[in-house]
Amino acid sequence: MRLDYVKVLPATRxxxxxxxxxVVSSSLEPRLLELVKVRASQINGCASCLDIHTKDAxxxxxxxxxxxxxxxxxxxxxxxxxxRAALAWSxxxxxxxxxxxxxxxxxxxxxxxxxxxxxxxxxxxxxxxxWNRLNVGFRRPAGNYVSRRQPA
Numbered sequence: 001m002r003l004d005y006v007k008v009l010p011a012t013r014x015x016x017x018x019x020x021x022x023v024v025s026s027s028l029e030p031r032l033l034e035l036v037k038v039r040a041s042q043i044n045g046c047a048s049c050l051d052i053h054t055k056d057a058x059x060x061x062x063x064x065x066x067x068x069x070x071x072x073x074x075x076x077x078x079x080x081x082x083x084r085a086a087l088a089w090s091x092x093x094x095x096x097x098x099x100x101x102x103x104x105x106x107x108x109x110x111x112x113x114x115x116x117x118x119x120x121x122x123x124x125x126x127x128x129x130x131w132n133r134l135n136v137g138f139r140r141p142a143g144n145y146v147s148r149r150q151p152a
């Protein structure tokens with residue numbers, strides 16, 4: 001690890017966890033949020049966040065097969081229309097410099113998410129991207145996380 005940002009500047013973690021409370025208080029399903037976090041973390045190559053969010057997803061009842069298929073969600077029939085829209089938006093917002101958040105991806109959200117949910121989803125995607133950048137940038141190790149999450 002290059003440095004432990006939590007020890008160096010503890011307010012970083014506190015601030016990000018405060019934002020997470022906004023996301024968690026929304027009407028977005030916990031399993032959907034974990035899928036989105038897994039997909040963004042796959043794109044960003046964040047082993048630490050993949051360790052956390054795959055374990056948290058399993059702890060709250062996510063199916064192993066679906067977790068294995070997140071990277072190829074377009075070709076997997078096990079994801080709902082709502083999950084597909086969220087995963088596409090996660091990719092578009094995570095790869096913003098390449099995608100410019102295309103209208104068709106945004107338009108796919110509107111029938112299956114309320115406006116408040118779209119904001120919360122976008123906030124969740126932005127937040128996992130911040131965590132990914134901290135963890136990849138500072139080379140936070142992966143593998144030791146133990147989930148404390150419980151099925152809903």
